Structure formats: C-alpha cells, structure tokens
Amino acid sequence: MDSLDQTDKRKYISWPVIALMDFVTVIGFDDIIYNFQNQGLAVVSDWVMLLVLFVIPYEMMVGHLGSVFAKEGGGLSSWIRHTSGDKMGYIAAWCYWVVSLPYLVDVANSTVISFAWLIKGRALDDSEMSNWAFALFTAILFVLFIFFQHKFANSLQWLSIIGGGAMFVMTILFVIMTFAYLGEGRPIATQPFHFKNFMPTFDMKFLTSLGLLIFAMNGSEFVAPYVNEMKDGPRDFPKAMYMLAAMTGFLTIFGSFSLGVFFNAHKLPNDLKMNGSYYAFKAMGDKFGMGNFFLYAFIVTQALYMLAQLAVLVDGGARIFLSDTAKRYLPKQLTKTDKNGLPINGYWLTTFICSVLLFLSSTLPSVNDIFNQLLNLNGIVSPYVTGLLFWAFIKVRVHQEDYPSEYVYIKNRKFAIFVGWWCLIVTLTGATFGILPIDAKFGTSKWTHMLILNIVEPLFMIGLGIILPLIAKWQRKRDGEEA
Template sequence: MIEEKKSFISWPVLAMMSFVTVIGFDDIIYNFANQGLGVITSWIILLLLYVIPYSLMVGQLGSVFNHEGGGLTSWVRGTSGDRLGYFTAWTYWAASIPYVVDTANAVVVGFGWLVNGNDSMEDKMSNSMFALLTFCVFLAFIFLQRHFKKSLEVLSTLGGGAMFIMALLFVFMTFASLFMPNGHIETQPMNLGAIVPKFNLHYLTTIGLLIYAINGAELVAPFVTRMRKPQKDFPKAMIMLTVMTIFLTVFGSFSLGVFFNAHHLPNNLKMNGSYYAFQRLGEFFHLGNSLMYVFAVTQIIYMCALLAVLLDAMTRMLISDTGKQFMPKKLTKLNAEGLPINGYILTTALSAFILLLGVFLPEMNDIFNWLLNLNGIISPGVTCWIFYAFIRIRLDSRKFQSEYVFIKNDRMAVFVGGWCLAVTVIATLFGILPQDAAYGSSLFWHELIINIVGIVVLIGLGFVMPTLAKREREKEMN
C-alpha cells in the first residue's frame, strides 16, 4: 500500500511541471512588443476562455489514450487512423523546425550580449554572418547531442527553473522600485485605457504568437492517470497553472511597462527586450550590468540544452512514431549507435532552407522577428489537432471512455472544443500576415511570400513522403 502511494502525483506538483513548459520570460517580452500594455487584457481573456478548457481537454485525451503514452500523434491515430496519425506526426515535427532555428538564433544573440555587454552585435554583424553562426550552432548540437544528451536534459530543467526565478525576480524587483524615491513608470498615461488592446487587423495577426506562448500543456497529459483522483485533482492542477500563468504574464507585462514606454517601444524589442529589461533593472538598483549578465548566462544554458534535447527528440519522434508505410526506409534507418542519421540530415537541410529564406531580409532584427512570427503560424496550426481529437472522442464517448472527463455533457464538450478549434484556426490564418512590417510595404510583401513558401515546403513535404515510400516498395517488389 505504501508503494502505491509513492506512485501518485499530487496536483500542485503536476501544476508546477506544466508551468515550466508553458510560459517563459521571453514569451512575455514578445507579446508585449506586439500589443504593449493592452496584452494584459489579452492574457486574461485568453487564459480564462482558452487555456483552461484547452488544458482540461488535454487531460481527458491523456486519460483515454494512457496505454499509448498520451502523445498527440497517438490521439489522432486512435480517433482517425494511421494516415492522419502520420500527418499529425509530420506537422508536429515540421512545426519544430522554425522553433529549433529560432532557439539557435537566441543562442547567438545571447553570446552577443555576453561578449559585448550591449546590443552592438546587431550593428557589427551582417545578416549572412548571423545566419551562418546560427547554422553553425545548429550543426554543433547535431554532432554533440548524442554525447551530452542526458546531462543537457538536466541542464534544460535547471535552466528552465532558473529562467522562471529570473522572471519572478524581475517582477518583484520592479514593484520594489516603485516604492523607492526615484521610482517612476515610463508608460504614461498609466490608466485603464492603456491596458485595453486595439482590436484591429494587427491585433488579429498577433493572436497566434499568444497561443504559441501558452501551448505545451499536452506534454503533461500522460501524467493524468498517475493522480490519485484525476476527476477532482487534474482540474485543480490546471486552475493552479492558469493562476500562476496569469500572475506572471499580467504582472510581468505591467513590469515591462514600468521600464519601457508602451506607446513607443524599441523596434528590436523582441530580439533584445529581455536583456534591455534586466539592464535597466540593474541600472536602477545601481548594479550595473550584473543582472543582465546573469540573465544572459541563464538564457544561453537553457537555450543550448533545449536545442540539443529538441534536435534529438523531434527527429526520433518523427522516425519512430509514424507508420513505416508512410516514410521512405532511408529516413527511418538507424546507424550502429541507434541514431537516425538520415533524419538528422533532413532536419539540418530544412533548417538551412528556413535560414536561407530569411537571410535576404533587410536587417538582422527582421530575421529574428520573422522566424519568431513563423512559429506563431505553424505552432498554433499543430495545436488544432488537439481540439480535433477531443471533438472526435466526444462525438463517440461510449467508445472512448476515460477515468477523467472534461464536461460530462457531450454536446457542450463538443461546443467548447469547436470554440477552441475556431480560435486557433483564425489565429493561424491571420498569423500568416506579417506583424512587424507596415501593411503594403515591400518588407510586408517579402515576409508574406516567405511565410507562404516556408509553410508550403514544410507541410507539403508531408504529402510527398508517402508517395516516395510507395514508390520504394514498388521497386522492391519488382
């Protein structure tokens, strides 16, 4: 009986596990850059009307498919068959390509701040050199991850925890600064109107990046069946997750409004905002650049570890979690050490392609912003599969029974699933429009074209692979 108790996961522990995967300080910066202080209202609305139901749906899907590990691909495969399961795995993998390239970008930016102590790298370095360094970082981790994978998983956990502590430190120190004699708020006027977003076309293009910032709850889905009372405890964990996320996003965004004028933000805030924030905080407390350097080291460790783990996990997931009939044997082949070398080559080639698309943008800042915004298109697009799978299990709830059920009434559950799916589809489609370029400008059309090209190539290859696999089998038979 004592042994059984040890295997249970309490709801506060599960909430903390999911919190580390869901939100980070950079996510707050990116969306503050898009919407200013109006993002506070957006965070509250999104978290209450989207994140809570999204998290609870994930809980039921994890409970239904607990025997398959609770992965997104197994949810779609279990409801719609192998072919759609394969395509889910492919899109999930394709969505990871811009993410790992963006992560490698962040490593280069972090080293720039660590070496120079400021944002001068942006002026000193050409776009092609920035892209080349990003690719070199990427290649280095392709070769190194197999040797340091386990230690880097530990480092990524430590880095994630340290990043959370840095975010909390920023919030608490910012509020403390307001009670000091020279404390003041940069954003003026700071009133109710300042936190109301402008609901226009630009706003619609930024919703995808908000969803990108808060998705990831599906990673804890397999643990729902390890709770003592999932029906009662899982909702508690997700509500605790939401409360913590609201605290960090709302007060974090307000804190940024203390040090930055939300009505006139720096053009390069997405790329350098985290460093600017800790630099200004350190200056206020007469600590010089010390807080910025601590953050830079934390960021580099976390991003390096995340990059190494992602590169291995995403490639293995694609190779192992798809039906053999949909992928050419060359891609699924493992070497003597059990590594999917050809899968790594495909990952590297597509990452180089994404970098090449962005290298002709006018400035380094444009490359960083474009890559980030590409994540705000593809990542929400993949999240659509979660709501699709949830709707399917609730349309046939007798077949897909589970220990944990979100909303007992099937019609209401399908309605809520449809609501979340509609919001995500709208966010994905509007996210294709460039966020950081004036509408109709040459930069706008440039980014729109490479957005479409990037999506078509990354997703389109998923349709090509089954055809290649079929031809391969036909050749073998002949």
C-alpha cells in the first residue's frame, strides 16, 4: 500500500505497488498465448532461458537507470536526453511513442473481438465480419475514446485498476485450476507429453519469433516516471524490478505449461493468437463441467482490461511524447492542450497513424491475418526501441563517474558494459529477424504481402517522425524564432 510520510504529509507509492502497476503493462495472458502458438511447449524453455539471460538483466538495468535519474519524470526519453543530447531525446521520445501505436491497434482489435465474443459467445468467422468492417469498427472505437477522453478528462483511468486486477486474478486462476486438474489424474491434451517437447529449437522459427518473445517481456521502463513519487526511489525501485521479474517468470513458465495441458501443442488452431485466450477458458470450463462460466468471466475481464489499456495508451502515450523535451521538434498545433490540459491534437495524430496502419493491414486476406500481422509488427518495432534503453545503460556505465547511483547493477564496469551490449545485440537480432513473417508459408503470396507490410509500416512511422521536426523548423523560421 502507499505510505504517508509524517514530515511533509506527502503520499508515496511503495515498491510492491510499482511492481504491480508495471506487471499489467509487461505481461498478460495473451502474451503467453501468442508465443505458445509460435513455439509450442518449447516456449517454456525459451521463457526460462530469456528470463535468466535477458529479462532479469534488462529489468535490473531499468532499476539502475531509474536510480541514476530518480528525479527525472520522462523515463526512457529523459535517460537518452541526459546521456546523448536533446536531439536524441526527441528521437527516443518519438520512437518510444510511435512504436506503441501498433500495440494500441492490437489492443483496439482485441477490444472489438472481446465484444464479438460477448455478443456471440464464440469466435466469428470471416463471413460474419469482413476485413473492412473489422477495420471500421476498430477506427470507430478510437474516435469514441478520443471523445470520452476529451469530454471526461481522465474519468476512464479507473478501468485500469479493475481491468488490470481482474486479468491478473484470471491468469493466476488458470494456472491454479490446471494443477487442480492434473491433481485429479485427468488426461493431458498434448500427446505424447515428453521431456523433449520442452527442449528449445534454435532454428529460423525461433529467430523469427524472438522479437515477439522480447516484446512480450519488455516494458518495465513504463513506470520509470514514478521513481520520484517513491519515498526512496533510488533504493526501492530496483526491488520492484526484482518482484516484477519473479511474477513475469512465474506466469510465462507455468502459464505456457498450463496451455499444453488444455491444448494439443502438436495441433493448434490457426486462429489461436486471436481467439486462443477464449478457447483456453472455454476448455477449462468444459473440463471441470462448468459450461461457459470461465469463458464469460474471462470475456468480461478481457473487455475491461482492453478498454483500460486503450484509455491509458491513448492518453499516456500522447502525454509522454508531447513533453517539454519534444516540443521544440513538433509543430505548434500538436503541443496545444484543451481546457482539461489534454493534448487533443496529439490524440488525433494517434488516431491518424493507427488508422493508416490498420487499413494497410486490412489488405490481407482475412481478419485473422490482419490480427497476426499487426501483432507481429510489435515484435519488430518495439524491440528496436528497447535497444535505446540498453544504449543508455552502456553510456551510463562507460561514464559512470558522471552518473552516480545508489543502486548499481553489476559493480564491475567492464562486465556491466558487456551485459549491456549482449542485451542490445539480442534485442536487435530479434527485431531484425521479426521482419520475416512467421504466420505464413515462405514463398506464398501471403508471406510476401506480410513481408511488404512489415517493411512499409515501420518506414511510414519513421518518415512521419522526420517530417514533423521539419514542419516545426519551418514554423519557427516563419515566425522569426530561433531555427
């Protein structure tokens, strides 16, 4: 719980609360589903390996950077600005914001799907919703959220408490019910269920899915701006990162194992990424003779969770990007706020970019293909930006005399720099191989189509990030300000 300082009566956020807040943004039940379809039961060993060789170092680096820049409120963009200058700070802010937009589209898509399940009680087929109808419903959802955020300020933020808490409970419940199921001696869906099923396979499929694995486990820096709201941030923030790593490890490893109990890992549904969470809770209800109880409990939870994510991402993302650091590089129209202090034009820019991504992907053959391609786009763009975090850590350790820290991750400077470079190389490798489509057969027209989108869509986002500062520079010259 939050604590109250007796001297200045200020309310602080405790480190367990920070860990729980971060957990909601880092890992969810869907993240486990996505990678289970890519790797099957082998993903269990992938999670273990990544947890030790990547996630724990990554989250401890976040703890170190959070300790160094405990008084800064901009998170990654502040870290880059202080280590590499204002221009790099803008680039980091732009990249960090823009790469969240494919995820925002993914969340909006999932929200539409959750309502479809709520109404129909089953997965929709392509005859019930065309690609363009799917895109249109998602776009309408964006517009509605812009309206509500504008009219009611932050009134939707309470959804994050209910939705996030409920999702955590449902995911834990799934793991507990799995072991209860096994405790009754019931059959496992994956047959044969051998130890070798869990062994990792370091092939092209592993490399092309590595980016999505990293995407599933990154994001711990989202709560970095809250370090200065802790009573002793430099000391306690790293504790939150340890707790987060433990929670992430538990859910990814045991959650993936649980999926192998209820699904045949050797023959998975083609639409598992889009509908797998619902199939999982329906299967659990069927196995325990409880009908659709677990299914509808999850549908409601998923809808609330996705609405909460939408509210936070639309508002929070725009606020982070439109910070003081970035204003010099942005057209004046984007920096204006409404009477509630909300960056309304930033909301509309968000909607525009998301709509372009969505309608480009809607040229794919089916709704399932749209969902999978936009999901995998996250495994390309998000890890590239995570690489900036490792770069900031490397810079801090190279010049550690200029960046004192109460918490030091790896006291030996040379080894710390080596670990920073290791994480950076792993991240860039996963992002680069992620450009190759994993949900289509190599050589088919669909594979080529997805490959083109995986290249064109990131280039569109980069291009827009270049154009906006040029417009801002032209405006300053026009108004006689410093260029």
